[in-house]
Amino acid sequence: MLTDLDALIPLGRRGLIQTTNIISTLLIATLAAIKIMILGFESLPIPAFFVVTVGLVNWIYIRRHGSIDVAAWILMMSALFGLAFSSFYTGGFNAPVVLLAPIIPIMTVILINKRAAWISLGLVCLILAGVFVLGLYGYVPKNQTNPDLMLFGRYIVLTSLCLISTWVISSFASISRTLMAQLETQSNIDFLTGILNRRAIEARLLLEVGRARRSDTWLSFIMADVDFFKLYNDTNGHLAGDNCLKDIAKLIDGCCERATDVVGRFGGEEFVLILPDTNNEGARRIAENLRKTLLAQNIPYGPQNTNPVTLTLGIVSAKGSTIDSVEKLIKDADAALYRGKDQGRNCVVGPEDVEYQVAI
Numbered sequence: 429m430l431t432d433l434d435a436l437i438p439l440g441r442r443g444l445i446q447t448t449n450i451i452s453t454l455l456i457a458t459l460a461a462i463k464i465m466i467l468g469f470e471s472l473p474i475p476a477f478f479v480v481t482v483g484l485v486n487w488i489y490i491r492r493h494g495s496i497d498v499a500a501w502i503l504m505m506s507a508l509f510g511l512a513f514s515s516f517y518t519g520g521f522n523a524p525v526v527l528l529a530p531i532i533p534i535m536t537v538i539l540i541n542k543r544a545a546w547i548s549l550g551l552v553c554l555i556l557a558g559v560f561v562l563g564l565y566g567y568v569p570k571n572q573t574n575p576d577l578m579l580f581g582r583y584i585v586l587t588s589l590c591l592i593s594t595w596v597i598s599s600f601a602s603i604s605r606t607l608m609a610q611l612e613t614q615s616n617i618d619f620l621t622g623i624l625n626r627r628a629i630e631a632r633l634l635l636e637v638g639r640a641r642r643s644d645t646w647l648s649f650i651m652a653d654v655d656f657f658k659l660y661n662d663t664n665g666h667l668a669g670d671n672c673l674k675d676i677a678k679l680i681d682g683c684c685e686r687a688t689d690v691v692g693r694f695g696g697e698e699f700v701l702i703l704p705d706t707n708n709e710g711a712r713r714i715a716e717n718l719r720k721t722l723l724a725q726n727i728p729y730g731p732q733n734t735n736p737v738t739l740t741l742g743i744v745s746a747k748g749s750t751i752d753s754v755e756k757l758i759k760d761a762d763a764a765l766y767r768g769k770d771q772g773r774n775c776v777v778g779p780e781d782v783e784y785q786v787a788i
């Protein structure tokens with residue numbers, strides 16, 4: 429199951445909207461303050477005052493647990509208003525503020541959703557078209573601001589644009605990296621038991637076969653199947669069956685001795701162990717230990733049938749140079765396992781012998 433995207437944003441959606449609200453309010457307030465400091469109170473940046481006031485009200489609204497969707501829409505509408513009026517009063521397309529236009533739909537898609545982003549993109553295009561047409565017919569007031577101040581304003585806006593786009597892109601890159609890592613883990617883990625699934629086991633086996641071949645070392649592979657599991661399910665129900673499989677997975681995991689040993693669920697009530705650098709003797713010891721440990725747990729099949737749940741295990745061990753293929757290894761372990769089933773279950777069977785049978 430994929431993680432909710434909101435949960436991947438460290439601040440959470442409310443925190444993200446509040447942060448964006450604060451940053452944009454501060455940015456506009458700074459630009460307005462610079463303008464007043466240089467030009468005095470003769471040319472007051474009225475649209476900036478409006479945007480800053482809305483930003484402050486929105487800040488209080490978010491803090492008082494107002495709806496985050498409403499807060500995000502207010503933020504977007506105030507940004508659009510700021511873009512329209514500031515660009516109109518500060519020289520049309522020459523105004524530094526028009527450079528912030530692309531950031532509005534980008535922030536809208538992050539803060540609200542795709543539909544809202546299309547709406548804000550449409551409104552941005554309309555505003556830009558309006559400013560363009562008004563400028564063309566000479567209705568846009570000439571900007572009397574000192575050219576150096578205009579350059580400085582352009583510098584501030586461009587720097588903010590670079591910062592905002594870097595933040596947006598790096599946040600999304602980190603969210604997609606997290607999602608990819610989660611997907612990778614989820615596609616390798618068995619949902620019920622939390623150990624490796626068949627896909628991961630086959631990939632790991634391929635890796636270990638390659639390693640054993642290169643160094644001509646021993647590799648053992650064990651297949652373990654729960655005996656009469658259908659009976660357990662039929663008697664206790666599927667949920668109890670699931671819990672039993674989880675317990676057995678834990679037990680198998682606990683019986684592995686080395687960090688390099690790998691445990692997985694091959695499917696249904698079948699588990700596997702990959703034991704690198706382990707010969708037949710070592711694999712038998714582990715398999716026997718596993719069989720005996722489960723037996724000792726004395727899990728009954730049901731109230732009427734107090735026989736303990738058992739495992740039958742098939743082993744294949746080979747030196748790297750003698751391993752034909754992964755498929756052959758699996759086939760041999762499977763054949764050993766089914767010989768064990770034929771011979772009465774609750775036993776450990778290698779490819780060539782049957783002497784490890786043990787009665788309940």
Ligand SMILES: Nc1nc2c(ncn2[C@@H]2O[C@H](COP(=O)(O)OP(=O)(O)OP(=O)(O)O)[C@@H](O)[C@H]2O)c(=O)[nH]1
Nearest residue numbers: 653654655656657658659661666669670696697769
């Ligand atoms: N609860 C539960 N049962 C499962 C799961 N996967 C497979 N099973 C059950 O495991 C049982 C396997 O039955 P069979 O293949 O007949 O084998 P068995 O009864 O264990 O008999 P032997 O293997 O011959 O000893 C079936 O009843 C499946 O429904 C699972 O994830 N959860």
